[in-house]
Amino acid sequence: MGEPLNRVVQLSKYGGPECLRIVELPTPTADAGEVRVRLLASSINYTETLIRRHLYPQTAAYRVPFVMGYDIVGEIDEIGPGVSGFAIGDRVADMTVTGSNAAYRVLKANDLTHVPADVDPAEAATLILSWTTAYQMLHRSGRAARGQRVLMHGAGGAVGQALLSLAKLAGIEAWGAAHGRYAALICELGGHPIDYDKEDFARVLPGGFDIVFDGIGEDAYRHSFAALKPGGLLVAIGYSAGAEAKQGMLRALANIARMYLWGLMPRGKRTRFYSINAMRARHPEWFKQDLGYLFQLLSERRISPSVARRISFDEVPEAHRQLEAGGLQGKIVLCPKERE
Known part of the structure; x- marks a missing residue:
């Protein structure tokens, strides 16, 4: 046979x-x-x-x-x-x-x-894209340090939940912006919830955030840029708002290009676009190192995907x-x- x-x-x-x-x-x-x-x-x-x-x-x-x-x-x-x-x-x-x-x-x-042989394969699979993305945004692209204040958009999603968990583990204070139904989950993960329907996230923290992670791209990232403190960093990771609005790919890419132009303006603020695939292509050893570390955390039950x-x-x-x-x-x- x-x-x-x-x-x-x-x-x-x-x-x-x-x-x-x-x-x-x-x-x-x-x-x-x-x-x-x-x-x-x-x-x-x-x-x-x-x-x-x-x-x-x-x-x-x-x-x-x-x-x-x-x-x-x-x-x-x-x-x-x-x-x-x-x-x-x-x-x-x-x-x-x-x-x-x-x-x-x-x-x-x-x-x-x-x-590791002692981990659940389904839990391990959840780490490959979402958790590795969150880890690399936080530590490779954002280079967030203990005590810094960060904002994660779409905090109720897979990447957002992972980032809140990893931020808590690293001693980083995180705010999670999402619709109100996710507030309890965000608190459970160690974050401060921001309700999109009731609050203006750009006004929540006087002085602004050290880092804003934006995987939505609404209004071409304009509002996220405004939420940064002087010298702060905007890490853009996607454009789901454009996709949900059925914008074409060229429009979404144009919004990303506009974000980079804002970063060139004399405001002391910086922008960076994170792609897990682009970072893996540049630093393949990082991907295996970071995923292996996440598997170790899972084996030790220090994270719970x-x-x-x-x-x-x-x-x-x-x-x-x-x-x-x-x-x-x-x-x-x-x-x-x-x-x-």
Whole structure:
């Protein structure tokens, strides 16, 4: 008998969740420098709804159909020639952007981070994109120091929740801006809640914030820039407001360019755009180091990532609908062996 077929979530065309198809493809084999993993967990991220809608710059040139899946925790079941440091049965993780909503996936051995055997694969998967993004924004891009005051927009989302938790761990005072229903959660994570519907975040802290992390990009980041103290830093990480308003990608990129121009004005304030993929390309060793540190924190139970639901392949389209509707307080994670 040959290899089993590989069940995957495939994007048949750009558009809504109905464009996602569950199909069976030939199972890949590991080539030189590669390993094949059996999927244990792959988190479903809001970023993937942008990929699906053709609003994500990094995948804008991709031609459909292709397999979805931004990250993966898997168990090695095949090792290609020339690979050392890994064994059959090892648990590993990688951030792939696409291709990991699949029962089997081939990965480059040099890109992998070991996953401790004592951690839950679903919890580990939540760390790959959202928590590593939060950690690198806080410590690599923002270089936040103990005692500083920072503001996180969209604090009820996955990255926001992670940043509040990591800020508390590092002795950084954090405010979380979100809609009022997230206030209790923000307090639980150690942050000070700011209700978008009732408060002007630019006036909450007299003198302004040391750092503002903005993953929304509303009004081309103008209001976030105003919330900074002199010499403060705006770290922009996305443009979900533009995506929700169905603005085109060129408009979103123009807003980012405008943010950089504001940073050149003589106000003593600075701007920086953070991309986890761009930082990984420049500093691949940082990505593995930071993700490995987060896995260590998880193993020691010093952090507690939230898994809202564990789903099967057939439930992925509905998970995209739930992400776009908002209101989730944890990650949806594809865990096929648990659910099928």
